[in-house]
Amino acid sequence: xxxxxxxxxxxxxxxxxxxxxxxxxxxxxxxxxxxxxxxxxxxxxxxxxxxxxxxxxxxxxxxxxxxxxxxxxxxxxxxxxxxxxxxxxxxxxxxxxxxxxxxxxxxxxxxxxxxxxxxxxxxxxxxxxxxxxxxxxxxxxxxxxxxxxxxxxxxxxxxxxxxxxxxxxxxxxxxxxxxxxxxxxxxxxxxxxxxxxxxxxxxxxxxxxxxxxxxxxxxxxxxxxxxxxxxxxxxxxxxxxxxxxxxxxxxxxxxxxxxxxxxxxxxxxxxxxxxxxxxxxxxxxxxxxxxxxxxxxxxxxxxxxxxxxxxxxxxxxxxxxxxxxxxxxxxxxxxxxxxxxxxxxxxxxxxxxxxxxxxxxxxxxxxxxxxxxxxxxxxxxxxxxxxxxxxxxxxxxxxxxxxxxxxxxxxxxxxxxxxxxxxxxxxxxxxxxxxxxxxxxxxxxxxxxxxxxxxxxxxxxxxxxxxxxxxxxxxxxxxxxxxxxxxxxxxxxxxxxxxxxxxxxxxxxxxxxxxxxxxxxxxxxxxxxxxxxxxxxxxx
Numbered sequence: 001x002x003x004x005x006x007x008x009x010x011x012x013x014x015x016x017x018x019x020x021x022x023x024x025x026x027x028x029x030x031x032x033x034x035x036x037x038x039x040x041x042x043x044x045x046x047x048x049x050x051x052x053x054x055x056x057x058x059x060x061x062x063x064x065x066x067x068x069x070x071x072x073x074x075x076x077x078x079x080x081x082x083x084x085x086x087x088x089x090x091x092x093x094x095x096x097x098x099x100x101x102x103x104x105x106x107x108x109x110x111x112x113x114x115x116x117x118x119x120x121x122x123x124x125x126x127x128x129x130x131x132x133x134x135x136x137x138x139x140x141x142x143x144x145x146x147x148x149x150x151x152x153x154x155x156x157x158x159x160x161x162x163x164x165x166x167x168x169x170x171x172x173x174x175x176x177x178x179x180x181x182x183x184x185x186x187x188x189x190x191x192x193x194x195x196x197x198x199x200x201x202x203x204x205x206x207x208x209x210x211x212x213x214x215x216x217x218x219x220x221x222x223x224x225x226x227x228x229x230x231x232x233x234x235x236x237x238x239x240x241x242x243x244x245x246x247x248x249x250x251x252x253x254x255x256x257x258x259x260x261x262x263x264x265x266x267x268x269x270x271x272x273x274x275x276x277x278x279x280x281x282x283x284x285x286x287x288x289x290x291x292x293x294x295x296x297x298x299x300x301x302x303x304x305x306x307x308x309x310x311x312x313x314x315x316x317x318x319x320x321x322x323x324x325x326x327x328x329x330x331x332x333x334x335x336x337x338x339x340x341x342x343x344x345x346x347x348x349x350x351x352x353x354x355x356x357x358x359x360x361x362x363x364x365x366x367x368x369x370x371x372x373x374x375x376x377x378x379x380x381x382x383x384x385x386x387x388x389x390x391x392x393x394x395x396x397x398x399x400x401x402x403x404x405x406x407x408x409x410x411x412x413x414x415x416x417x418x419x420x421x422x423x424x425x426x427x428x429x430x431x432x433x434x435x436x437x438x439x440x441x442x443x444x445x446x447x448x449x450x451x452x453x454x455x456x457x458x459x460x461x462x463x464x465x466x467x468x469x470x471x472x473x474x475x476x477x478x479x480x481x482x483x484x485x486x487x488x489x490x491x492x493x494x495x496x497x498x499x500x501x502x503x504x505x506x507x508x509x510x511x512x513x514x515x516x517x518x519x520x521x522x523x524x525x526x527x528x529x530x531x532x533x534x535x536x537x538x539x540x
Contacts, residue, residue: 039070039071039114040070040114041069041070041087041112041114043060045065045067046065046067047063047064048061048062048063048064057083060081060083061079061080061081062081063079065078066078066080068080070117071114071143072099073097073099073143074099075089075091075096075097075098076094076096076098077095077096078094079091079092079093086113086115087113087114089111091110091112095107097121103129103172104128105119105125105127105148106121106125106127106128107121107124107126107139110122117142118141120138121139121141122138122139123137124137125139125150127170129172131159132158132170132201133157134154134155134156134170135156135157136152136153136154136155148170149168149170151167156177156179158201160188160189160230161185161186162185162187163179164183164184165184165197166182168180175200176200177199177200177201180197181195185197189216190214190215190216190228191214191215192206192208192213192214192215194209194210195209195210195212196209203229204229204230204231205227208223208226209224210224216233219244220244221235221237221241221243221244221257222242222244223238223239223241224240225239232258233260234257234258235255235256235259236254236256240269241255248276248290250270250286250288251270252267252268252270252286253267253269254266255267262289263288264288265286266288268284270282270283270284270286272286274334277307277332279306280303280306281295281297281301281303281304281320281322282301282302282304283298283299283302283320284298285297292324292327293324293327294322294323294324296320296322297320298319298320300516301316301317302315302515302516303315303316303320305358305360307360311347311393313389314344315336315344316515317340319338320336321336322334322336323335323337333360333361335357335358335360336357336360337356337357338355339355341354343509343514343517343518344356344515345509345510345512345514348429349387350509351373351374351509352372352504352509353367354370355367356368362388363388363395364387365387365389366385366387367385370526371385372508374508376429377407378406378407379503379504379508380397380399380404380422381399381500381504382402382404382527383400383401383402383527383529383530384400384401385398386400394429395426396424396425396426397424399421399424401420401529402500403418403421403422404416404501408503409453413445414443414503415444415445416443416497417436417440417442417466418439418442418498419440419441421438422434422435430470431468432467432468433466433467434468435466436465437463439462440459440463440464441459442459442461442476443495443496444476453488454487455486455487455488456485456486456487456488456496457485458483458486458491459476459483460483461479461481461482462481463478463479464477465477465478500527502521502525506519
């Protein structure tokens, strides 16, 4: 044994003297020599050493508790073949590489090249670096660049996170990892599927590239480029990503989401679809809190409600804000606030106001500050207008203060009803009854059978009820009143057009896209709010 060991040492000295210069010249062009590369592989221990320069290419055959060292690395195994000339070795059986106090690499078989410092570990491979554990069947570890990579499937364990992929690499200096092909990241809180992932084991941020899905309970996120933090459950999505929750879908060019706070923020081509309540909120910026059901949209903000049959209600304002009540119950309902420059369109209904509120509980739209409502050839103005909708058409319209309803007969003649309050009831989209209360004034042009207009009526009363059938006035009921009859064209001007009369057809929204085009009233036609007085307080 002593003679064999002596011969091995002599061969090692000859190899160092005769082959060191040759070894440097065979380095790849992209690898510059370092001080570590100048070091030789050192045999620290072996129970047995056999050497014959004519057998096995002059390899030293080592067995029994073999220990080899090279440039700060120590390798342990059951047996090994050490090639002095090429500065390589093959190790077999319970192979273990230890580098410092942070990196351990285990496997059944190893090929190591001292020049390139690449360790090729095969079969039952386990690489442990700090708290990270990488398992695979074939792994190459490049000590010069501090990176281990596998190519036949592998798994990285990082705390509760488990990453599986067909190909992957892990950098021990930066603790960054990259995975490709059939990538799956799982932990007790979520599951992520993608084709390419970059993962930071320190910050727990994962970047996905390509078609990717993130599952968390019943929620799902789809993106083609995004970032996900497995610790904080924060999400950053780009490129028209989508988030699917309970009965809702939200998407945008850029989406930020924090599951713990329930806050979702989106920029560019944003939409938030509520499948349960059949409405969708869009704009170029949106904010949503899934814990409270509160949402906000601006920059071409548009709310569409399609819960009322085939006709969709389009509502636009500078800012749309939605509040949810009785969330996660069967009695859930929402309120939508729109301000300013509010405009709404539905086939049978159009509206304009400074601001509005829509309540899904009562299917009620309330318009504030100089509002106007149109239905067919009718226009209603007042200080405050409440429109009640049923499944497919208007149910009724309530107008408070300075109410004025105008019905256009032709370009020159308009039926008009003015009062302090007005209640208009519809049936299948047609006016069935109109009630006017307080300082009532009526201008009416009865139509003959051939639709000719021959005369005009003018009535003043305290209260009136007008009944319609097939768009024609069939009956007027009123208490004590003053009525006047004029041949067509002979009525005085103040009894032809009531105070505040104006036909705002140039403001009326013409289609869903037109709700984005604000057009104000002409000078002198803006409604001046009446002064609402309160009873004086009594001093005792």
